[in-house]
Amino acid sequence: MSGIPNLRDLVLRDTPFANLMNKRIYNVLLIATKYDAFMLEDDGRVDEQIFNEYTALSLRYPPRFTQVTTEEEALNELKSRNFELIICMPNMDNRDIFAAATEIKSQYPNIPIVVLTPFSKEVSKRVANEDLSAIDYVFSWLGNSELLMAIIKLIEDKMNAPDDVASVGVQIIMLVEDSIRFYSSALPHLYKFVLEQSLEFAKEALNPHQQTLRMRGRPKIKLARTYEEAVRIFEQYQNNILGIISDMSFMHTGVKDPYAGYKFGQYVRKTGKIIPFILESSESANEVYARELGASFIDKNSKSYPQDLRKNIMQRFGFGDFVILDPKTKEEIMRIKDLKDLQKKVFQIPDDSLVYHLSRNHFSRFFYSRAMFPPAEFLKNVDVSDYKDMDEARKLIFDLIVQYRRMKNSGVVAIYKKERFDEYSNFARIGDGSLGGKGRGLAFIGAMIKRYPKLEQENFEVNIPKTVVICTDIFDEFMETNELYPVALSDVDDDTILKYFLRASLPSRLIEDLMAFSEVVKGPIAIRSSSLLEDSHYQPFAGIYSTYMIPKHEDKYEMLRSLSDGIKAVYASVFYRDSKAYMTATSNLIDQEKMAVVLQEVVGTQYGDHYYPTISGVARSLNFYPIGNEKAEDGIANIALGLGKYIVDGGLTLRFSPRHPHNILQMSTTDFALRETQTRFYALDLNPENIANKFSVDDAFNLKKLTLKDADADGSLKFITSTYDPYDMIIRDGYYPGGRKILSFVNVLQHDVFPLASTLDQLLQIGQKEMGRPVEIEFAINMNKQDPRKASFFLLQIRPIVDNKEVMNEDLSVIQQKDTILSSTSVLGHGIINDVHDIIYVKTGAFNAANNQLIAYEIEKMNRQFTGTDKNYVLVGPGRWGSSDPWLGIPVKWPHISNAKVIVECGLENYRVDPSQGTHFFQNLTSFGVGYFTINPFKGEGWFDESYLNQMPAIEETEYLRHVQLESPMIIKMDGKRSLGVVMKPQNNTEQ
Incomplete structure (x- = not known):
């Protein structure tokens, strides 16, 4: 079984659809007589028709047309703007139209030139005798705007095919045909079909933006007009060909060869690649050659030609339903519509059918035609003969789909569709408003995890819980239809507000969605607030609003009720007293606040x-x-x-x-x-x-x-x-x-x-x-x-x-020592504190470690005057604060210094102790956001201007301590990233 690729080693990377179809036609220069241009516009303007064609197929960027009548005007336009395509509609009396094309091509060799001409015997003669070297394609024009779209797409495909095939394995459909008349009619059919199909498959995408991107992964169409051109295209793209449609008779080594299509088919079959082949011919006798090649045959004279072509492509190229056949009788056993369907039915496919379809690459073709490249590439390399048991193959396909769907669902904000949200869905939104702060954060994390597949380690997956966000527009609707603003903005108490909200009713379309969600989630659900202001970059709003959790209820109606009540209760919390107070404190207007709600598996x-x-x-x-x-x-x-x-x-x-x-x-x-x-x-x-x-x-x-x-x-x-x-x-x-x-x-x-x-x-x-x-x-x-x-x-x-404290952007290393009471290069903590007036310090002159226990009692007494107030102080003393050994420092306990906002350990010349990070202290420092400075001025590490404080009157002075209060606050600045800190002298005192 060595040949089986191991799914465990497979990391499905998402396809970068945004990088596909990068070269586009935005501007088309149309050279035509006024009459022809008028004919083009007669049935409605050509831009408009093209625009309608594009929008009907969900395509973006329809090109703009600029119309000129002479070669001179054309060259002027080309000088002043960029054009990606030139279309000429020759007036048959004007002998120079081909000469004009030659002249333009010599100056602008990279712009493709297409000739559109109404076809008749006369014209065919003319075209046969002209030098067409400057012209990329000639088309037969009968006033069909679908042809214009096909021409634009054909040229875009030509420009993008090499990159798109190489980067993600986009597929190629090849049309080999030299009759201008015929490819002019076949290409619009072909494009319309492929675009409609890819629009259908793009519906598997999870939101409109992804749908549009998915369309870029559709198969490209390449047109070959001679045997040599066909071989060249085949050689270049042979590993990515979805299917070939070939005429029977076309140019081969410069002459018309009635069997060229058959020879090309043999050439393709010799490579051993399983590629669907459709042979077309105006002579029905040629069907025998098609049979010999194992190809489908289409009679070009048939009245139902477009339908025949469509039916054959549908069946052979992996579009439409995947029909599972009995290999012996070729009868249909079952049909598979889409990915979810395949996942459901893969275990019901009989062994011999599975072998038949796998060995012919039908599974990978099913994925390719739907632009699902990762599983397609994987299955294409699986050889059926590697399997001893077809159950392994079924399991492989099943696991592959699961992995692909998980990968597609992660990191994407899907539009919630109740029939599509299942155990592989991860994140969806209900409504069109904002996701709110938490919702945005979660969507962002989802996308982030997807970009870094290395985060996943064996047995340890990293993910976000199943999440559905009810967007802010539903909140607006709820508030307005239930007329809740008057109560919500009034001064009634929180319980009354909650009562009113619980009595109100949620929009009815939400109910079915909630029902479906609660059935998919197997455990309790958290209902979290996700307001616009919460988690916004500059305001700490976390934890202001409510989060409710509700258990899973067997009775689905009870479950629905708990879920609805939880949502209403979260909505109500926007208007609780604390929230209103917080709003005022942060100068936000409550009526600007809008609430999204995140429903999440607990x-x-x-x-x-x-x-x-x-x-x-x-x-x-x-x-x-x-x-x-x-x-x-x-x-x-x-x-x-x-x-x-x-x-x-x-x-x-x-x-x-x-x-x-x-x-x-x-x-x-x-x-x-x-x-x-x-x-x-x-x-x-x-x-x-x-x-x-x-x-x-x-x-x-x-x-x-x-x-x-x-x-x-x-x-x-x-x-x-x-x-x-x-x-x-x-x-x-x-x-x-x-x-x-x-x-x-x-x-x-x-x-x-x-x-x-x-x-x-x-x-x-x-x-x-x-x-x-x-x-x-x-x-x-x-x-x-x-x-x-x-x-x-x-x-x-x-x-x-x-940080609730201001964000610290200043460079503290440039502050001059003379402007500070304290400065340190070993600081814990971060931010700016600007409301501290008091400083308590141990007098260094009288210091003796033998008195440390007494000093601790005195500090405890001074701290008591601060407890119960919202005032804080800076505490400075030698040795380790809070040491259990009084010889190493002052043995205070945390409650004894609980109002200190900054604690300073100051080493003395004759009392040097390594800085501590005393455990309990440390725990409390971090929880209360207290600054911690270590200084050793005698070694030039930091500085303490004790003499500056000694000149000031003391509020209280004991044998060992002084408590000084400054008129203006000291500004304390701490840069936790660089471990620098300063306590500034108040501005109006620096002159003293």
Whole structure:
């Protein structure tokens, strides 16, 4: 079975349709007498007819026609503008029309020139005697605008074929015909057919933009007028020929050869390639040659010629339905309409039929004609004789379709069609408005994941959950038809607003769509707000509106009701008191706010009557509190067991840098691990009775807060914990019976059960590159209960990091020391703080480490005056803050200095201590966004202007401490990326 390509190794790349058909005809120069031009325009203007032809077939860019009557006018036009095509309509009295073409060609050798002439014996004689070397094609013109379109497409195909075939394997249909009259009638039929078919197949695309792009992958048509030209085209494109239509008699070595078509057929058959061949002839006796070649035969004199041609192409070239035949009787067994149909029926195709169709490349042709190149290329290289068992072949085709559909669905915002949304669909929109912030973020992530197939690793897929976005126009419609604005904008309380919204009704066309969606999604559904302002680049709106989760309900009408109530409740949250206050605070107008709603499968596993994911997390591409050898740009992640709400609510999470997953502060000491790791988590209550009619302003009304004991009973801790052994008082990696469980995620971070850290690192890098700014992502992971190495990673959101503190763009290294109270080159934290007036510092003159415990008490007392106010201070002192050893620093605990906004460790000449990043301190610094400066002025590292402060009156002074209050605030600036920080002297005090 060596010859079977392995699907596992196959990464289906999407076809870059946008790069196809890049060379186009935009402007056509028409050289014709006024009379001929008038004839052209008589049945409606030619531009208009062409335009109508184009739009009827969903084609874009119809060309513009410029009409001139003389060679001189033509040359003037050519000087002033670009033309991609010249059409001449010779007036038969005017002997010079061919001479004119020769003259134009000599000056503009690259522009194709086509002659359109009404055909008669007279004309045929003339054409036979003329020098046509300057003319690319001659066509017989009987006033049919479809011919103009065919001419334009034929020339566009000629220009694009080499690139498009080479880049994605676009197919070629070859027409070999030397009778001008005949190809003038066959080409419009052929083009119309191919364009209609590809329009039909393009409907498989997921949105209108993709449909238009898909049309570019249609087969190209090449016209050959001599045996030599036919061989040349065949040689060039033989691996990509969908089918050949050939006349029987045409020029061969300069003379008319009545058997040229038969000879060309033999030449094609000798290559061993299975290519459908249609032989045409005006002499019905030639049918025997067609039979010998295994070709179809069409009589050119038949009255039903266009229908015959159409029928043959339909059957032989892979267009239309795929008819599965019984190879012995050639009777139809079944028909396959489209991809979904093939996926359904592939297992019902009998063995001998499967062998028959596979060995003749019918499957790959089915895909090629529909511009589905990745599966077509794959199947074309499969040799049936490699299979011992046809079930393998069926499975291969099935898996190929599944993989292709997954690939097509990922990263695309499809238009939601209830009959088409199924388990391979990923992201769809209902409505024409905006997707809102979250929706846009999700659509962006989907597209991003698709561009980086390397993110997928074996057993660890990266994706977004099944998502449908209800766009903002539905919100508008809901608000207006139910006349909700008066209540919504009034001052009534939140519960009243919610009551009114729940009573209102959603647009009726939404109901069937919601019904269909809830049937496809097998688990609980999250209903998230996705407002226009949320996640907008410059405003932190995250977490202002509600997210409800609803369990899966067996009764589909109950399910529909919960889903509708959830959507209305999210709509209502726009108008809650907090939202209105936030709007005012950020100077936004509430009536500009529009809400889209994201419906999303909840990531997780069911355990009894509750549901939660193994891991939820948030990661940022910039870490302003790097420790040890981490750098700011290495990023930072926080992960927890259970639903992500726990993280948003500020619960204890495990914090690590994706590039340093072994370096986990919280696991650095036993004491710290026992105290600073997660002990509770959120899960969704699956009992449907607990949700009926209970929608509340609090979106967590149906979440349970559980303990690790509950998780242990669920069996979900097995691969993510360490165990504390109380006898030896140590923490052992892994899950052991007895002993307290500690959420260390050790198997994932240290032993790489699945590549979480490296995937996060890649995603943060890619996200930052694609968004052009630092990003924050939210994610959830589902671990397979049976096999922990199998896990699925779901991205839930991506947004630019917006720091509530102003974004720091200033270069702090150029600030002069004399303008600062403090400056440091070793700083944790980021942003600008401009509302701190107070500074408390340990007097260096009187410092003695023996007094450190006393100093700690004094600081605790001073901090008490700040608690309960929203005022903060800068705290400066020698040695390590919060050290448990009083000889190394002042042994304060976090609550004793809780109002400090910046903490400074200042080394002294006779008291040098390495800077600490005391664990508890560190945890709190990061959660409260406190700045941390380390300075050693005696070594020239940083600076502290104590004498400046000593000159000021103290609010309070003790033996060891001074508390000074400045009239104007100190401006504190921290650049976390470069680890620089300054505390500026107030402007009006710098003169002192």
